[in-house]
Structure formats: structure tokens, C-alpha cells
Amino acid sequence: MPGRPPDPARTCHNARMAAQPPTHATAFGSLGAGTGATLALVNDEPVAAAGDDILGTGRAAAQLARLLHASRASTPFTLAVDAGWGMGKSSLMRLVDARLRAEPDVETVWYNAWTSTGADALEGLVKSVLVRFERRTLKRALSRISRGRTVVRGVRAVTTALGGALGAAGLVDELWTSWDAGPEARNGMREEIGHMAREWAANAPRRLLVVFIDDLDRCSEETVLAVCEALKVYLDVPGLVFVVGCDRSALGPSGLLRDLSPAGSAFMEKIFQTSYRIPVADNDGVGAYVEWCARTAGIEGMLDDGLKRLLVERSGRNPRRIKRLVNGFVLEATLNPVWSGFRPEAVIRTLLLQYFYPEFYRMMTGASNAPAEDVVGEFTTYRRVRRTLLATAPPDPQEAAPEFASYEEAGAFFGQYELSAPAPEQDGEAALEQLERRLPVGFPEHADDPGFTSLLADLLQVQDAERLLVLLREGAPAPVEVPDYAEPPVGVGSAPYGEEEPYGRPLPPWSQQGSPMPPMPAQSQPGYSGIPPAPPWDTGSDRPPSPPALEGMRILWVDDHPENNTHLVRTMRGLGARVAVVRDREEAEREMAVGRFEVLISDITRGSDQSAGLDALRHWRTSGTYNGPAVFLSSRITPERLEAATALRAPIFNNGDVLLNHVSEIAANPGPEPPVPAPRSSAGPPG
Template sequence: MVAVDEGEFVLLNDLPVEDATLDLPGTSMVAGELANLIYGSRGSTPFVLAVDGRWGTGKSTLMRQLSEILARRPDVETVWFNAWTASGVSALTGMLKLVLGRLDRNVVRRAFRRLRDNEVLGGSLRIGAGVAASFFRLDRALDQLWAQMSVDARAREQARDLLATALGSWIDEQTGQPRHTIVVFVDDLDRCGEATAIEICEAIKLYLDLPGIAFVLGCDLAVLSRISLPAAESGGHVREYLEKIVQVNYQIPVAAEATVTTMIRGYAQRSRTAHLLTEPLVALIGRQCAGNPRRVKRLINSFVAEYQLDPRWREFGADGLLKSVLLQHLYPDLYREILTTGGDVLGGLLAYRAARDWLLTHGRVPTGEDLQAGRQLLVAYGISQPSAQDPADVWERAVGQFEGRVPEAWRLLAGNEDCRMLVRDLGPEPERLRLQHRLRRRPLSTAPTPVEPPAADEARYEGLRLLWIDASPAGNEPMIDGLTARGAQVRTSTDTRQALEILPLFQPNAVISDISRGGEERAGFEGLRVLRQAGYAGPALFFTSRVDDDRRRLAAAVDAAITASAGRVGEWAQAQAAVAAQPGPVDDRARGRK
């Protein structure tokens, strides 16, 4: 391999891949088979094929390749409908315009005249005899039709009649089948607002259910099946509605390990990071990102951007930065623990695993450096170490005490071998400490918060007014960004004094707080007690790096929950948002905080 200067890393784009030679996720073969299916079934139009998959799994790439293949087939026209820009009736008019735009102008003009002569088109849409030679008048009449469709149901029926009449010219009189096919691609349907998604489905079902038209929908059907239909009382009704629209569903499968490995290595080559992504790291990324192409690209891009934005990483080393980004993206609880806790947090995870295994096996695990550090950790947390002569319940009681005192991030990751491998790969204690000290002084600025609008199946937080109190807010920014992107209002303060100033102006209905501030181990508990005295009666959560029995007791004394998990914070916030959305007096909702 040609040596690459570390300053030449480049970002990866997130555009769908149309060129099969650049198709790292390996969807070109599937696109070819689906193209054969659609082309061979064109005599069975109308029909709808759904490309079903979660965010980032390659739906758009597959659809772009499918469109490119079909466009080369004879008697096939392909069009793309941008669902993002449509709203309300504009979804219907936009789709009708796209389809009519693919038809021969003479065909549309003759269809318009036929409907006029049969008095199907009424009112201002009835055009004069001169239309036979005037495309300008036809355009003007069509513009009138589109304008009336937003307010006139009859105009929508007239538009369908016009399209059906025009498409009728494609029908072979002998076989009764269309000689041409228009394939309409609608991507990201599940990411639209509910009203737009329903309007598009209604357009497909009621107005464009015509011979000669096929639809390819890109969506997550599991998300789409949860939209609110006017007459639906259950999820079953929604599924039945979708089954009437979608005739065949291709679900993007989980990629094979070899495909994922090839994809990651290909992205590494393009971004010029291949010399950093060792074989074990490639395997780790593939497993922890579940083969999702977008997650892999975002991880690599975060590394590239961080390296370019902060020149001091060039002095520290690209390898250490890459592993820091992996910690931030794949193990956010552990990354936050590093930012908010002193010492060797990563080494502590290894020691905790060794001590835990030693206790669980009643002292029968092999000895080693980690075990020695683990037994020292037991002493540090005040856990009496059982002896070989002690009965099983003594060992089990020690395990329970130990689990209740160590950081929750350690407990959650104790069995994660990928995380353990990554931590070991950071080197011995001096190198680990140097990296962690660097992150505490200057946390990573490229947080893995999604840039695009949240998917319909992601948690929503409208109505949540959250006051977040933390002396070191940097580690919370990704979570705060995620909450605000999903509709929450969040105000932050670094101490109780600022929180008291915000309280009457913002009137929060939820509070999250740290515990230790400025050397005071219980500042958060006292701060919440002050807020309660000032009139705040709503739910509260302490988000901290360490949860033990003493802290649980102190949190309960001020009527608050406590956690060390970022995931639990999201669940708690979602629950409070749901309470806030319930009708009824604010005080009653606040009292239901638990």
C-alpha cells in the first residue's frame, strides 16, 4: 500500500450510489433482479413494490440503481417524486404532473379534447377548438386544473380521468396490456409528515391505480404502519390499509459479514483511513454498527472532521483519535464517564470485569494483572473480599454490593468483548491515562447526533420543558441535541443559582441534575432541595457516573430518580414528555412524575 500522509483524510458523502462499480454495500445484484421482476411484470400494472428497510440500510442506493437499470429498458420511463417537498394536495398534483410529463404532448392534448367533447371537463377547464394547435392553451388549462385540485374534489376526479384517457393510448388492442410503463419512485415515505404520507398513499390508491404505472416505495414499513389513519382504531387496520396498496415487499436483509467487511474496507480506502482500520477494528465496527452503511460512514467522517478541526490531534496521533471516536459513537455511556470522572476509567472497566469474574466464580478465575487491579478496586469501593472457606451466599452478597457501587457504564459493558478489546488496544495505563486526560481537557466536538430529522418511529418530546443542571455540560451536548431535535425545549445551567433564575421564566416540567460540583459531593441533592423549596414540584432525575445505595437513598429523599446510563435518560425524558402531553391541570401532571 502506498504510504498516506495523515493530513490527507477525506470525508465520505452520503449520496445514493447509482454506479454498480462503486456499490460497496453490494446491492447491484439485487437491483438487477428487481428490475427484471418489474420489467417482466409490466403487463400486470398497476402494482406497488415496497423497498423496506430501516434508516441507513441502503434503500436509496438500491432504488437509484434499480431506476438506472430500468431506464435502459425499452418502453420504460422512470420518474422520481420528492416526498419531502410535498404537503397536502400538492402530493397528488405533484405526482400527476410527473406522470403526465412523461407522456407524449400530443397524447395529452388528444385526451384533453376527448374529455372536453364528452363534457367530462367542466367550468373554466373547457377549452376552445383552437387547442388542437396550441400547446400554450393546453399548459394554461392544465395549470387551471392543478390550481382547482386543492379546493375542488371534482377537479381531482377530472385529473384522474385525463390521465386514464391519456394512458389508454398505450393499451394494445389485441392483448389489452400497456405497451409502455412509467415507474414512479417515491423515497423516504416514512420520513414525511403523517398527512403527506397518507395523501401519497391515497394518490396511489385512488388516482394513480391505472394500467401502465408501477410504483417503487422506499420506506420502513414498520414505521409507516404506525401512522394515524382517520378511520383506523388499531395497528391491524393500518396494516390492512397498507396491504391494499403494496403488492410486493422486498425487505433489505442484514448484510453478510464478508459484505460488511468489504464495505468498511472500501470506505476506509476512499477516506484514506485504511492504514488505521486494522482487521480487528474493522470487525468491531461491523458488529457494533450492525452493518449499517450510514452509521459506518458517519463514524469515519467524525474522525476525519475531528482530525482536521483540531490540529492538536496530529501531535497526539490519529490512532488515539480514531479509538476515541469509536468510544464516543459505540459506547456513549463509557465516553461520558471518561469526561466526568477522573483517573483511569478505562482501566477501571478492565479491573471491574476481572473482580466481578473473580467474585462470580468464588475465586476460581486465573490470576493476572487485571485481577490484581480488580481486587484493589474492591478495596477502593469498601467491599470485603471473601475467602475460599466462605459459603456461597457471602460471595453473592459481595457481588451485589460491588454491582451497586461501581459506575453503571461498567456494569452495562462488562460482557461486551468488543469494548474490552478496544480498551486493551489503547495500550498500558500511562497511554490510557494520557488519552483520557486529553479528552477531558478537550472533548470531541463531532457528536454522533443524527443530522437529519428523526424517523417517525423515534421518540418524540414535544411538550417537554427540561432544565438540565450540570457543572460540566460538554458531555451532555449530544443528548441535549437529540432531545431538542425531537421537539423538546431544553435550558441549561451550571449551578443552582442559575437554575433559580431560569425557573420562573422557563417553568420547566422536568429537571435533570448532576450530583458532584466543585468538590462538593452532594451539591446536586442540595440544589434540587432548594428548587423544591422555590416551588418546583415536577419530576427530577440525577444523571451521574456512579450510582450506589447511598446515592439512591439521597435521591429518593428529594423525590428524584437516579441513573448513570444515557439510554435511561432518554427513556425517562420520553416518559415525562408523555405525561406532559396528557390533558389536565399542570399540577396534576407534575404529581404523576413517577
């Protein structure tokens, strides 16, 4: 990502710090060595056997299985196993399934709704149920349907005759084909399924079929409605019980199904006759789970009681989050040379910050354009200045309270952003508002978040915290030399853009010089723009699409540090784009003079000029030099920059994956510009 050149004095200081040995002897990179421990990753599969049940889910599963078995006379009904992401829905359902399969008069079937899309979910679920019926039951149903339809009687007679060669799946396919013939055929579907279910259940008195549907809250709205249609319209017949794993809060009008009419909302309420909300495990139970994960991963000796408590508290007692944190710890211990010499507590606290506040972590570990490139120091100073400006009474200079900044310190902080120092008698809120326009947009939100501030304070209290922050930002020294055959950075030693093959795409109308460009939708102000590449607790409900080909697309990328964008440029070229990489405004204008481009990507800061990219685009828009889509890539997004970029019809992203998806949308829709994707703010700690 773009960033200002490092200050030479700061660089020398940081290099000396990185070379200094830590103040303690324990080397994290060698932890586990010599102890006989083998580090391993913990799998994220649901519990399927009682022996793997650490949180005591098996007790609830046994009781729930007995209840379902005893309720056979009350079928049909649907039970929701309700819990948030990672709280054990699938594990509970798997254990219930194992209990029920031990009963001679119970059949079970699993259907993962996430594997289907839209209307296919209706067909997939119905077929998953029918295939559990006996083959003779299916054949008789197919025969009844054939006899009842004079139009297709000849065809169905042949099908029935051939039924002897078909297995259960083939017979189910034939049944579905007959029902899919039209509305009249579909109307009889529920009645026929009920007939089959009663016939199947009669083969063994009071027989029960339990259908487990998992991950419903991770599906699209269309898929959810298709599953609900199957449950309520076609499969609501005696002998069937549905156990649906989902987060009920995600399926209401204010959640996934936000566009439902009131009638549709009432329909959803009818789907689930009852719900079981999985309770959050107590601290002792989760503590035992942490110890089990640590033993499995081979890091039990690295986590003292304090770190175990930290994992319990900061994870929100969420089993999946605990596994992710333990696995992250193992990967860092195994692969990241930054941690050589640091204690495990430093790793755990850094991972918590990375997982819960990915946007701040991205700034903390990259080019943040903060004073001295230290966004942590910038935030902590901002928070102290903020308290001073919002205090009802000026802080006493004699007391020197650490949570407040003196007016001299506040004045110096304002000066870093070319703002006048606030006076004690000045309106503090107005001064603060002026300052926050030049700070990252997430700062005010994080300053009010006790989870974030306490986590950051904990990180700053670890041994060698300053050295750690430098290494996270600048990287550890490479353990081996870079081979001679390493590829050069993009823009260095690469072929001139003009020597590439001729363009293969027609120019969109707005790419002609002086042509008006379609208006761009207004961009909402994020709490840090962009989406993390792989959010650690992502439910998967909004799986990002693979970027389409950019075949022949012409892109001009302006950045005075092109080496920061090497991977993205190569990715775009691999997708077929023609990417010209230049370092400044003058080089960009020379490229524009000989060719036209469909997308302009630019940094904002160049050297000491904090608005070079904005100023250049403003000039090109005004002069008509470039009227096409433009995108800014910057690690530092402030309200002031957002306002300026919006006026220039250019979104700002701080994440390369999001930028790539946006460019892909432009490639897929070369007319009007695609809307800016709605940003997601950093996830906070649970609770």
C-alpha cells in the same frame, strides 16, 4: 457539564503523562504528510453510475430492471426494495433507474417522500406522476372534467381555453384543483387517472412508467399513510410500477405505524405486492469497499489488514457506516491534536466506541464524577466485582484470575460509594443491586454486551492507552495561546442579572410563591438518559425540531462550574431568555428573593457533596421557595439519582441539546410541564 473539581495530585500526574512523548515514533497528525497523499472526505451520495459500483450492486440492478421491463403486462404493482439504514437501497434504485431510462418505451420519475409532510405527500406524489404524461393527454382530461360538471362548467371552459398557454405543470395544477373541490370530485380521480394512463400508454405500445419512491421509512406515520393512499386508491392503474425503498420492518404495526388497527395493518400488506431484500455483502466485497473508501480518502497507507478487517466486522458490513468511520478518521487526523503520536488503530477503536456507544463515550471524555474521574477504570473494576459477586463459588485467591476481583478489591470498590464491603457469605445479587444504584444506569447493560466489552478491551490494549484516555478526558495542550479578546466564561465578568432589562413575559400561576405546581409525568428509567446531538447512524426519521424562541423566559442556572455551560447559556440568551448564572445554593436563594423564575437548571455534585443539587431543590420544594419546573444537567445518571429527581418532579439530562429542547417545550407550553422525552439508549454494534 457539571463535575467535581479535579484532584490536584491526579492533575499533576495527568499533566506529566500528557507531556511525555509516546512510546513509539509514528505521529498520527503527520501521517499522509510526505507520502503524496491528500486527505479528503468520502461523499455519502448513492451510487448513480456503474463505474462507481464497488459492491456489485449493478448486477442485481440489471436483472431487476429487465424483470420490471418484462412485467409491463402485469401492471400495476408495487415492489419494495427492502433493507436497513445505509445498506444500499438508494444506490440499487438509482442503478435500476439508469438501466430503465435506456429503454425507449420506459419513463421514470423520482419522488422522495421525506421532502413532503402529511397530506401534502398525496398531492405531491400524484402530481409527480401526472406531469410525466403528454400535454395533450392532460388537456383532454381537463376538458372531460369541465364538460362533466355543470356547476363549474363556465369556469372550466375558460380554463380549458387557456390551456394552450399552460405547460404540463400548470395543467396538472388545474387538474388537482378540480379534484380537490370536494368528495364527489375526488371519487372520480382514480378513474380519470386510469383513463390518462391508458391514453398515454397507447401512444407507444406497452409503454411503462416506473415511479421510484425513496426514504419512505424515514417519514412520519401521517406521510406514510398518505403515500399508501396515493398508491392504492388513486394510482393503482395499468402502466404504472412503483419501486419503494424502505425498511419493511420499520413500517409494520410494531414499528413506525405502531398505532395502526388490524384493518390498517392488512391494508399495508396489500400495498407491497412483492419485496426484494438486499443481501448483506460478503466479507471480501465489503473489504474491497473499505479499500476503495480508504483510497478515496487518501488514508490507504494508514490502514493495515487488521484495521480493515476491524472496519468490516464492527460496521456490520454497512456501507454508510464504513463511510462515516472513514470520514471520522480523516477529520480526526486533520483537526484533532489529541492524536499526535498515536497509531491509527487508536483512532479507529475510539471512533467505534464513540459511534456505537455515544453515551459512554460522553462520560469517558467529560466530567464523569467517577472515582479519579476515570469512568473506564470504574467500569472495568465494576465488571470484575460483578463477576465475583455473581460467581457460584468464591474465586480462589491463589489463582488471581484477572476477570475476577478479590473480596478485598470488591470491599475497596464498595467503599468508594460509601457502602459496606460485601462478605463472602453474603447474597451477592443483593450486594450488587445496592452497588448498581450508585453507578451509571448503563453499566449493567454494557457488562452483558460482548460487543461493548470487547471494543473497550481492544481500546485499552493500544499503545499508550492510559495517556490516550487522559488526553480524551482533559484535551490536548492548546497549539496556540488564547487571544486576549476571547470571551470570558459565563458568570465571570458578565453583567449582574439584576441589571438586565425588565421582564417581558407574564408569570405562569405556579411561579407565584407557594402556588402548587402541576404534577409531572413519571420519568422512565433510561439506559443513559438523553439523546446524542448527532447519532452517527441516525435514520433521520425523528428530525429534532429547531428550538423555539425563549423570549423573556427567566431561567436560574445553578452550577459551581459555570464555564462548563457557556455555550448553552449563550444559546438560551440568543433565543431571548434571561439567564441568571449562580454557583451555589446561597447565591440562588438571593436571586429567588428578588425575582421569580420559570425554569431552574441545576447540577447535582458540588465539590465533594454528591447530592448538593438534589438537597437544595428538595429544600426549596418543601419550603415553597420554588415550585416551578426544574431540570438537572449531569454527566452521571444513576438509579439512585433518578429516583430522587423523579420524587422532586425534575428530569435529569446528560445532553445539552436535549435539555434545550425540554426548556423550549416549557416556553411553548407555560402551563403544565411538558413530558420528559423518551430516552434512547446507546446503539450497540450490529448483530
